Amino acid sequence: MAINSSVLDEYKEVMGDDWGEFVADLIDTFLSNGPRLITDMRQAYSDNDLEVLERSAHSLKSNGKTFGATQLADVAFELEQMAGMGELQDPEDKINFADSLFQIVKSELEELRGTL
Numbered sequence: 312m313a314i315n316s317s318v319l320d321e322y323k324e325v326m327g328d329d330w331g332e333f334v335a336d337l338i339d340t341f342l343s344n345g346p347r348l349i350t351d352m353r354q355a356y357s358d359n360d361l362e363v364l365e366r367s368a369h370s371l372k373s374n375g376k377t378f379g380a381t382q383l384a385d386v387a388f389e390l391e392q393m394a395g396m397g398e399l400q401d402p403e404d405k406i407n408f409a410d411s412l413f414q415i416v417k418s419e420l421e422e423l424r425g426t427l
Contacts, residue, residue, distance in 0.1 A: 314416055365395045372391060375416065380416045
């Protein structure tokens with residue numbers, strides 16, 4: 312699994328009966344923002360805009376951590392760090408990998424969303 316169900320269990324523990332609605336809202340936000348963040352990273356790399364690349368990668372990292380999508384968060388963190396230091400090493404490959412991971416996470420979250 313690309314998402315860590317124990318993270319979702321923590322929401323359930325904290326939110327109680329309202330956890331399903333809360334998680335559904337988080338999923339909806341992630342699913343709508345994720346593609347834009349990937350697109351923004353691609354465009355920022357193309358434009359050599361390290362600030363936008365860093366910010367978009369940071370947002371994707373944070374969104375991934377929300378669901379325990381650690382592999383996605385880790386790749387986004389690498390991109391964030393590279394952009395912050397101005398040392399872009401194969402960022403296009405990392406962006407493509409982040410996109411692939413996002414698609415897997417998206418699929419799992421859509422499935423989960425259908426059960427809430």
